[in-house]
Amino acid sequence: MNNRWLLPEGIEEVLPDEARRIEYLRRRLLDLYQRWGYELVMPPFIEYLESLLTGTGNDLDLQTFKLTDQLTGRMMGVRADMTPQVARIDAHQLKRDVPARLCYMGTVLHTRADGFAGSRSPLQVGVELYGHAGIESDLEVLQLMVATLAVAGITEPYLDLGNTAIYRGLARQAGFDAEQEEQLYDMLQRKSVPELDALLESCRLDADMAAMLRGLVDLNGGDEVLGRAREVLAGATDEVRQALAQLEAFAARAREVLPGVPLHFDLSELRGYNYHTGMVYGAFVPGQGQAIALGGRYDDIGADFGRARPATGFSTDLRTLLALGEVAPEAPAAIFAPAETDAGLETAIARLREAGETVVRGLPGQEGDAAAMGCSRRLVKSGRDWVVAPD
Numbered sequence: 021m022n023n024r025w026l027l028p029e030g031i032e033e034v035l036p037d038e039a040r041r042i043e044y045l046r047r048r049l050l051d052l053y054q055r056w057g058y059e060l061v062m063p064p065f066i067e068y069l070e071s072l073l074t075g076t077g078n079d080l081d082l083q084t085f086k087l088t089d090q091l092t093g094r095m096m097g098v099r100a101d102m103t104p105q106v107a108r109i110d111a112h113q114l115k116r117d118v119p120a121r122l123c124y125m126g127t128v129l130h131t132r133a134d135g136f137a138g139s140r141s142p143l144q145v146g147v148e149l150y151g152h153a154g155i156e157s158d159l160e161v162l163q164l165m166v167a168t169l170a171v172a173g174i175t176e177p178y179l180d181l182g183n184t185a186i187y188r189g190l191a192r193q194a195g196f197d198a199e200q201e202e203q204l205y206d207m208l209q210r211k212s213v214p215e216l217d218a219l220l221e222s223c224r225l226d227a228d229m230a231a232m233l234r235g236l237v238d239l240n241g242g243d244e245v246l247g248r249a250r251e252v253l254a255g256a257t258d259e260v261r262q263a264l265a266q267l268e269a270f271a272a273r274a275r276e277v278l279p280g281v282p283l284h285f286d287l288s289e290l291r292g293y294n295y296h297t298g299m300v301y302g303a304f305v306p307g308q309g310q311a312i313a314l315g316g317r318y319d320d321i322g323a324d325f326g327r328a329r330p331a332t333g334f335s336t337d338l339r340t341l342l343a344l345g346e347v348a349p350e351a352p353a354a355i356f357a358p359a360e361t362d363a364g365l366e367t368a369i370a371r372l373r374e375a376g377e378t379v380v381r382g383l384p385g386q387e388g389d390a391a392a393m394g395c396s397r398r399l400v401k402s403g404r405d406w407v408v409a410p411d
Contacts, residue, residue: 030133030140032339037351041342042143044349046125048171049145049338056164058123058147063105065127069095074104074324079294083130098129102144104321107331110150111322119151125338139339146315146335150322153330155270158299158317163277165313165334169303173346177303178282180311181271182289184296185263186253187236193257194229204233208288211237228255240286246271249287263298270299295321299332305344312340352378355408356390356398359383368399368406 027033034042050060068089073081083100099105102124110120125145133140147164149157162179169177187208191201200223207216216237220230235252239245246268253260271283291300291314300316315334322329341347357369359382369379380393390398390411400409 028140030130030138032139032141038342040349040351041347042338045172045338045342045347046145049168050123050125052167052171053123053147053164056121056147056160058121058164061106061109061122061124062126063099063102063109063124066096066098067105069097071108071325072097072099072104074108074321083132083134085129085131100128100130101335102126102128102146103148103318103333103335106148106333107150107318107321108325110148110331111325111327111329115327116151119149119157121147121149123147139337142340143338144335145338146333148331148333150329150331152332153319155266155273155299157330158270158301158332159273159277161315161332161334162274162301165301165303165315165336166278166281168334168336169313169341169345172341172344174305174312174341174344177305177312178284179274179278180284180286180289180302180304181267181274182286182300183263183267183270183298184290184293184300184316185298186260186267186287187290187293188297189257189260189263190233190236190253193260194223194225194233196223205290205293208236208290211288213237232256236288239288240284242284245285245287249285267299292316292318301334303336308344312336312344351394353397354378354380354393354395356393356395356411357381358399359386362401362406364401364404365399365406372399372408 053060069084069086072084080100085098087096088094089096106122106124110116110122114120123146125143127141128144130140130142145168147161149161166177187205191204196204200219203219204216207219216234220233225233232253232255239249239252246264249264253264267285271285274283289300291302295318296316297319298317302311302315303313304311313334313336315332317330317332319330320328321331355372355377357365357379369381372379379399380395396411397408398411399406
Protein backbone atom coordinates (compact mmCIF):
# COMPACT_ATOMS: atom_id res chain seq x y z
CA MET A 21 0.00 0.00 0.00
CA ASN A 22 1.32 3.44 -0.97
CA ASN A 23 1.16 5.74 2.07
CA ARG A 24 3.17 8.62 0.69
CA TRP A 25 0.19 10.91 1.16
CA LEU A 26 0.15 10.37 4.93
CA LEU A 27 1.24 13.29 7.12
CA PRO A 28 2.95 12.95 10.52
CA GLU A 29 0.60 12.78 13.46
CA GLY A 30 -0.47 16.24 14.57
CA ILE A 31 0.66 17.91 11.33
CA GLU A 32 -2.14 19.30 9.18
CA GLU A 33 -2.57 20.67 5.70
CA VAL A 34 -5.19 23.31 4.97
CA LEU A 35 -7.68 22.88 2.13
CA PRO A 36 -9.32 25.77 0.24
CA ASP A 37 -12.46 26.31 2.37
CA GLU A 38 -10.51 26.22 5.62
CA ALA A 39 -7.70 28.33 4.16
CA ARG A 40 -10.24 30.99 3.21
CA ARG A 41 -11.52 31.08 6.81
CA ILE A 42 -8.00 31.25 8.22
CA GLU A 43 -6.98 34.07 5.91
CA TYR A 44 -10.20 35.97 6.59
CA LEU A 45 -9.64 35.80 10.36
CA ARG A 46 -5.93 36.55 10.01
CA ARG A 47 -6.62 39.77 8.13
CA ARG A 48 -9.32 40.87 10.57
CA LEU A 49 -7.05 40.29 13.56
CA LEU A 50 -4.09 42.12 12.05
CA ASP A 51 -6.40 45.03 11.26
CA LEU A 52 -7.62 44.95 14.88
CA TYR A 53 -4.09 45.04 16.24
CA GLN A 54 -3.12 47.85 13.91
CA ARG A 55 -6.03 49.94 15.21
CA TRP A 56 -4.64 49.47 18.72
CA GLY A 57 -1.18 50.61 17.60
CA TYR A 58 0.52 47.19 17.35
CA GLU A 59 3.10 46.76 14.59
CA LEU A 60 3.53 43.46 12.75
CA VAL A 61 6.85 41.60 12.98
CA MET A 62 7.84 38.36 11.24
CA PRO A 63 10.51 36.38 13.13
CA PRO A 64 12.36 33.55 11.36
CA PHE A 65 11.03 29.99 11.51
CA ILE A 66 14.41 28.66 12.67
CA GLU A 67 17.31 30.18 14.61
CA TYR A 68 20.05 29.32 17.07
CA LEU A 69 18.82 27.32 20.02
CA GLU A 70 20.14 29.52 22.81
CA SER A 71 18.20 32.46 21.41
CA LEU A 72 14.94 30.52 21.04
CA LEU A 73 15.02 29.15 24.59
CA THR A 74 16.04 32.31 26.42
CA GLY A 75 14.16 32.58 29.70
CA THR A 76 11.54 30.01 28.76
CA GLY A 77 12.45 27.03 30.92
CA ASN A 78 12.43 23.29 30.40
CA ASP A 79 8.89 22.94 29.02
CA LEU A 80 9.69 24.79 25.80
CA ASP A 81 13.02 23.01 25.49
CA LEU A 82 11.20 19.67 25.34
CA GLN A 83 8.78 21.02 22.73
CA THR A 84 11.50 22.28 20.39
CA PHE A 85 12.75 20.34 17.36
CA LYS A 86 16.56 20.60 17.21
CA LEU A 87 19.04 20.20 14.38
CA THR A 88 22.65 21.04 13.56
CA ASP A 89 23.50 24.00 11.34
CA GLN A 90 25.66 22.55 8.54
CA LEU A 91 27.39 25.92 8.06
CA THR A 92 28.53 26.55 11.63
CA GLY A 93 28.04 23.30 13.54
CA ARG A 94 25.89 25.13 16.09
CA MET A 95 22.58 23.80 17.35
CA MET A 96 19.49 25.34 15.85
CA GLY A 97 15.83 25.01 16.76
CA VAL A 98 12.50 25.28 14.97
CA ARG A 99 10.45 27.78 16.93
CA ALA A 100 7.89 26.31 19.33
CA ASP A 101 6.86 29.75 20.61
CA MET A 102 7.31 33.15 18.99
CA THR A 103 7.36 35.18 22.22
CA PRO A 104 11.15 34.91 22.84
CA GLN A 105 11.77 35.88 19.23
CA VAL A 106 9.66 39.02 19.52
CA ALA A 107 11.45 39.90 22.79
CA ARG A 108 14.75 39.65 20.90
CA ILE A 109 13.45 41.96 18.19
CA ASP A 110 12.41 44.56 20.76
CA ALA A 111 15.62 44.37 22.77
CA HIS A 112 18.23 43.94 20.06
CA GLN A 113 16.77 45.31 16.82
CA LEU A 114 14.33 48.09 17.69
CA LYS A 115 16.02 49.42 20.86
CA ARG A 116 13.24 51.91 21.53
CA ASP A 117 12.95 53.93 24.72
CA VAL A 118 9.19 54.43 24.35
CA PRO A 119 6.70 51.59 24.88
CA ALA A 120 6.70 49.23 21.88
CA ARG A 121 3.59 47.39 20.74
CA LEU A 122 4.29 44.42 18.49
CA CYS A 123 2.08 41.69 17.03
CA TYR A 124 2.88 38.49 15.15
CA MET A 125 1.27 35.56 13.41
CA GLY A 126 2.84 32.37 12.09
CA THR A 127 3.26 28.62 12.36
CA VAL A 128 5.14 27.12 15.30
CA LEU A 129 6.17 23.48 15.59
CA HIS A 130 5.94 21.25 18.67
CA THR A 131 7.56 17.88 19.27
CA ARG A 132 4.36 16.76 21.03
CA ALA A 133 0.76 17.87 20.82
CA ASP A 134 -0.26 19.68 23.98
CA GLY A 135 -3.06 21.98 22.94
CA PHE A 136 -6.63 21.97 21.69
CA ALA A 137 -7.32 19.46 18.85
CA GLY A 138 -3.93 17.77 19.25
CA SER A 139 -2.05 19.83 16.68
CA ARG A 140 1.74 19.96 16.64
CA SER A 141 1.78 22.88 14.21
CA PRO A 142 -0.37 25.64 15.71
CA LEU A 143 -0.86 28.96 13.94
CA GLN A 144 0.26 31.20 16.77
CA VAL A 145 -1.07 34.75 16.94
CA GLY A 146 -0.38 37.24 19.66
CA VAL A 147 0.68 40.69 20.85
CA GLU A 148 3.46 41.92 23.12
CA LEU A 149 3.78 45.28 24.90
CA TYR A 150 7.28 46.31 26.01
CA GLY A 151 8.51 49.19 28.13
CA HIS A 152 5.81 49.60 30.79
CA ALA A 153 5.68 47.86 34.17
CA GLY A 154 2.22 48.86 35.48
CA ILE A 155 -1.06 46.97 35.49
CA GLU A 156 -2.32 49.38 32.83
CA SER A 157 -0.29 47.58 30.15
CA ASP A 158 -1.45 44.19 31.48
CA LEU A 159 -4.99 45.49 31.28
CA GLU A 160 -4.56 46.64 27.67
CA VAL A 161 -3.28 43.22 26.66
CA LEU A 162 -6.15 41.51 28.49
CA GLN A 163 -8.68 43.72 26.68
CA LEU A 164 -7.06 42.95 23.35
CA MET A 165 -7.17 39.22 24.13
CA VAL A 166 -10.92 39.43 24.72
CA ALA A 167 -11.33 41.55 21.56
CA THR A 168 -9.43 38.86 19.62
CA LEU A 169 -11.89 36.21 20.79
CA ALA A 170 -14.82 38.46 19.85
CA VAL A 171 -13.51 38.89 16.30
CA ALA A 172 -13.46 35.08 16.05
CA GLY A 173 -17.07 34.91 17.23
CA ILE A 174 -16.25 33.74 20.78
CA THR A 175 -18.40 36.16 22.74
CA GLU A 176 -18.85 34.50 26.14
CA PRO A 177 -15.42 33.55 27.51
CA TYR A 178 -14.48 33.62 31.15
CA LEU A 179 -11.11 34.73 32.43
CA ASP A 180 -8.81 33.03 34.91
CA LEU A 181 -6.46 35.45 36.72
CA GLY A 182 -3.42 34.88 38.90
CA ASN A 183 -0.10 36.38 39.93
CA THR A 184 3.07 34.28 39.91
CA ALA A 185 4.75 36.81 42.22
CA ILE A 186 2.65 35.43 45.09
CA TYR A 187 4.23 31.99 44.83
CA ARG A 188 7.70 33.40 44.14
CA GLY A 189 7.48 35.49 47.29
CA LEU A 190 6.30 32.57 49.40
CA ALA A 191 9.09 30.35 48.07
CA ARG A 192 11.65 32.99 49.03
CA GLN A 193 10.05 33.42 52.44
CA ALA A 194 10.27 29.65 52.99
CA GLY A 195 13.97 29.66 52.04
CA PHE A 196 13.52 27.10 49.25
CA ASP A 197 16.40 26.30 46.96
CA ALA A 198 15.80 26.01 43.19
CA GLU A 199 15.11 22.28 43.34
CA GLN A 200 12.57 22.56 46.16
CA GLU A 201 10.85 25.46 44.46
CA GLU A 202 10.54 23.46 41.23
CA GLN A 203 9.22 20.39 43.08
CA LEU A 204 6.56 22.39 44.86
CA TYR A 205 5.62 24.14 41.63
CA ASP A 206 5.05 20.78 39.93
CA MET A 207 2.89 19.52 42.80
CA LEU A 208 0.78 22.67 42.81
CA GLN A 209 0.13 22.34 39.08
CA ARG A 210 -1.07 18.77 39.59
CA LYS A 211 -2.80 19.75 42.86
CA SER A 212 -1.26 16.65 44.41
CA VAL A 213 -2.03 17.28 48.08
CA PRO A 214 -0.36 14.11 49.50
CA GLU A 215 2.93 14.87 47.73
CA LEU A 216 2.68 18.51 48.76
CA ASP A 217 2.16 17.64 52.42
CA ALA A 218 5.10 15.22 52.33
CA LEU A 219 7.41 17.82 50.80
CA LEU A 220 6.41 20.52 53.28
CA GLU A 221 6.98 18.14 56.16
CA SER A 222 10.41 17.16 54.85
CA CYS A 223 11.41 20.82 54.60
CA ARG A 224 10.75 21.28 58.35
CA LEU A 225 8.87 24.54 57.85
CA ASP A 226 7.09 26.23 60.72
CA ALA A 227 3.34 25.63 60.86
CA ASP A 228 2.34 29.09 59.58
CA MET A 229 4.65 28.91 56.56
CA ALA A 230 3.50 25.40 55.66
CA ALA A 231 -0.15 26.44 56.01
CA MET A 232 0.31 29.33 53.57
CA LEU A 233 1.94 27.13 50.95
CA ARG A 234 -0.59 24.36 51.47
CA GLY A 235 -3.41 26.90 51.26
CA LEU A 236 -2.55 27.85 47.68
CA VAL A 237 -4.14 24.60 46.45
CA ASP A 238 -7.60 25.69 47.60
CA LEU A 239 -7.38 29.35 46.59
CA ASN A 240 -9.31 29.05 43.34
CA GLY A 241 -12.81 30.15 42.42
CA GLY A 242 -14.77 33.41 42.28
CA ASP A 243 -14.44 36.74 44.05
CA GLU A 244 -14.46 35.07 47.45
CA VAL A 245 -10.96 33.72 46.71
CA LEU A 246 -9.37 37.13 47.17
CA GLY A 247 -10.91 37.55 50.60
CA ARG A 248 -9.80 34.07 51.65
CA ALA A 249 -6.33 34.74 50.29
CA ARG A 250 -5.93 37.78 52.54
CA GLU A 251 -6.69 35.58 55.53
CA VAL A 252 -4.53 32.61 54.46
CA LEU A 253 -1.56 34.83 53.56
CA ALA A 254 -1.82 37.19 56.54
CA GLY A 255 1.59 36.05 57.78
CA ALA A 256 3.32 36.50 54.43
CA THR A 257 6.00 39.07 53.62
CA ASP A 258 5.24 42.52 52.26
CA GLU A 259 6.29 41.22 48.83
CA VAL A 260 3.54 38.59 48.84
CA ARG A 261 0.88 40.91 50.21
CA GLN A 262 1.75 43.53 47.60
CA ALA A 263 1.44 40.91 44.84
CA LEU A 264 -2.00 39.97 46.17
CA ALA A 265 -3.01 43.64 46.31
CA GLN A 266 -1.83 44.02 42.71
CA LEU A 267 -4.03 41.10 41.67
CA GLU A 268 -7.02 42.67 43.44
CA ALA A 269 -6.40 46.02 41.74
CA PHE A 270 -6.03 44.34 38.36
CA ALA A 271 -9.28 42.43 38.82
CA ALA A 272 -11.12 45.63 39.81
CA ARG A 273 -9.92 47.42 36.68
CA ALA A 274 -10.73 44.40 34.52
CA ARG A 275 -14.33 44.49 35.72
CA GLU A 276 -14.54 48.15 34.71
CA VAL A 277 -13.26 47.72 31.16
CA LEU A 278 -14.70 44.24 30.53
CA PRO A 279 -18.17 44.41 32.07
CA GLY A 280 -20.04 41.14 31.93
CA VAL A 281 -16.94 38.96 31.45
CA PRO A 282 -16.78 36.46 34.36
CA LEU A 283 -13.56 36.48 36.39
CA HIS A 284 -12.12 33.47 38.18
CA PHE A 285 -8.97 33.31 40.31
CA ASP A 286 -6.42 30.57 40.88
CA LEU A 287 -3.39 31.33 43.04
CA SER A 288 -1.82 27.95 42.40
CA GLU A 289 -2.08 28.27 38.60
CA LEU A 290 1.50 29.01 37.59
CA ARG A 291 1.55 28.30 33.85
CA GLY A 292 4.73 29.59 32.28
CA TYR A 293 6.18 30.05 35.77
CA ASN A 294 9.75 29.77 34.51
CA TYR A 295 9.47 33.05 32.63
CA HIS A 296 6.34 34.80 33.91
CA THR A 297 7.08 37.34 36.62
CA GLY A 298 3.69 38.74 37.60
CA MET A 299 0.13 38.77 36.35
CA VAL A 300 -0.99 35.74 34.34
CA TYR A 301 -4.34 35.24 32.67
CA GLY A 302 -6.12 32.72 30.50
CA ALA A 303 -9.38 32.64 28.57
CA PHE A 304 -11.69 29.64 28.76
CA VAL A 305 -15.02 28.67 27.21
CA PRO A 306 -17.62 26.25 28.58
CA GLY A 307 -16.96 22.64 27.68
CA GLN A 308 -13.23 23.07 27.14
CA GLY A 309 -10.85 22.18 29.94
CA GLN A 310 -7.86 23.91 28.35
CA ALA A 311 -7.32 27.63 27.98
CA ILE A 312 -7.89 28.92 24.47
CA ALA A 313 -5.68 31.99 24.99
CA LEU A 314 -2.91 32.64 27.51
CA GLY A 315 -1.04 35.74 28.57
CA GLY A 316 0.95 37.37 31.30
CA ARG A 317 3.88 39.50 32.36
CA TYR A 318 7.46 38.38 31.70
CA ASP A 319 9.67 41.32 32.64
CA ASP A 320 13.38 41.37 31.77
CA ILE A 321 13.38 38.43 29.32
CA GLY A 322 15.26 40.75 26.98
CA ALA A 323 18.23 40.92 29.38
CA ASP A 324 19.91 38.02 27.56
CA PHE A 325 19.65 40.03 24.35
CA GLY A 326 21.39 43.02 25.92
CA ARG A 327 18.42 45.07 27.11
CA ALA A 328 15.99 44.25 29.92
CA ARG A 329 12.52 45.72 29.49
CA PRO A 330 9.18 45.26 31.24
CA ALA A 331 7.02 43.06 29.02
CA THR A 332 3.53 41.63 28.87
CA GLY A 333 1.55 39.87 26.15
CA PHE A 334 -0.78 37.08 25.13
CA SER A 335 -1.01 34.45 22.41
CA THR A 336 -3.52 32.00 21.02
CA ASP A 337 -3.89 29.53 18.16
CA LEU A 338 -5.76 30.63 15.05
CA ARG A 339 -7.08 27.13 14.38
CA THR A 340 -8.46 26.90 17.91
CA LEU A 341 -10.33 30.16 17.41
CA LEU A 342 -11.79 28.87 14.14
CA ALA A 343 -12.86 25.57 15.73
CA LEU A 344 -14.63 27.21 18.66
CA GLY A 345 -15.83 30.47 17.11
CA GLU A 346 -18.07 31.50 14.28
CA VAL A 347 -16.08 32.67 11.27
CA ALA A 348 -17.89 32.19 7.99
CA PRO A 349 -16.63 34.44 5.19
CA GLU A 350 -18.71 34.34 2.06
CA ALA A 351 -17.20 32.44 -0.84
CA PRO A 352 -16.37 34.79 -3.71
CA ALA A 353 -19.13 35.06 -6.32
CA ALA A 354 -16.78 34.08 -9.12
CA ILE A 355 -17.29 34.78 -12.82
CA PHE A 356 -16.45 32.17 -15.45
CA ALA A 357 -14.72 33.39 -18.61
CA PRO A 358 -14.76 31.15 -21.69
CA ALA A 359 -11.59 29.79 -23.25
CA GLU A 360 -11.65 32.10 -26.23
CA THR A 361 -9.10 34.36 -27.87
CA ASP A 362 -10.72 37.76 -28.08
CA ALA A 363 -9.28 41.20 -27.34
CA GLY A 364 -12.60 42.42 -25.94
CA LEU A 365 -12.76 39.42 -23.60
CA GLU A 366 -9.23 40.16 -22.31
CA THR A 367 -10.22 43.76 -21.65
CA ALA A 368 -13.41 42.71 -19.83
CA ILE A 369 -11.52 40.20 -17.63
CA ALA A 370 -8.86 42.76 -16.70
CA ARG A 371 -11.50 45.39 -15.87
CA LEU A 372 -13.46 43.00 -13.64
CA ARG A 373 -10.37 41.82 -11.74
CA GLU A 374 -9.26 45.40 -11.21
CA ALA A 375 -12.68 46.13 -9.74
CA GLY A 376 -12.20 43.32 -7.22
CA GLU A 377 -14.18 40.56 -8.93
CA THR A 378 -12.96 36.96 -9.08
CA VAL A 379 -12.70 35.76 -12.68
CA VAL A 380 -11.87 32.11 -13.43
CA ARG A 381 -10.56 31.52 -16.93
CA GLY A 382 -11.73 28.42 -18.76
CA LEU A 383 -9.08 26.23 -20.37
CA PRO A 384 -9.39 24.55 -23.79
CA GLY A 385 -10.68 20.98 -23.52
CA GLN A 386 -11.23 21.10 -19.76
CA GLU A 387 -13.92 19.04 -18.05
CA GLY A 388 -16.66 20.69 -15.98
CA ASP A 389 -18.81 23.76 -16.50
CA ALA A 390 -18.92 27.12 -14.73
CA ALA A 391 -20.74 25.71 -11.68
CA ALA A 392 -18.16 22.95 -11.30
CA MET A 393 -15.50 25.66 -11.21
CA GLY A 394 -17.31 27.45 -8.36
CA CYS A 395 -18.73 30.20 -10.56
CA SER A 396 -22.27 31.55 -10.29
CA ARG A 397 -21.91 33.97 -13.22
CA ARG A 398 -20.23 33.92 -16.61
CA LEU A 399 -18.97 36.32 -19.23
CA VAL A 400 -21.01 36.15 -22.42
CA LYS A 401 -20.75 38.12 -25.62
CA SER A 402 -23.61 40.50 -26.34
CA GLY A 403 -23.14 42.18 -29.67
CA ARG A 404 -19.64 43.61 -29.63
CA ASP A 405 -19.33 43.65 -25.83
CA TRP A 406 -18.65 41.07 -23.14
CA VAL A 407 -21.13 41.26 -20.27
CA VAL A 408 -21.66 39.37 -16.98
CA ALA A 409 -24.72 37.14 -16.91
CA PRO A 410 -26.11 34.63 -14.39
CA ASP A 411 -24.92 31.10 -15.03
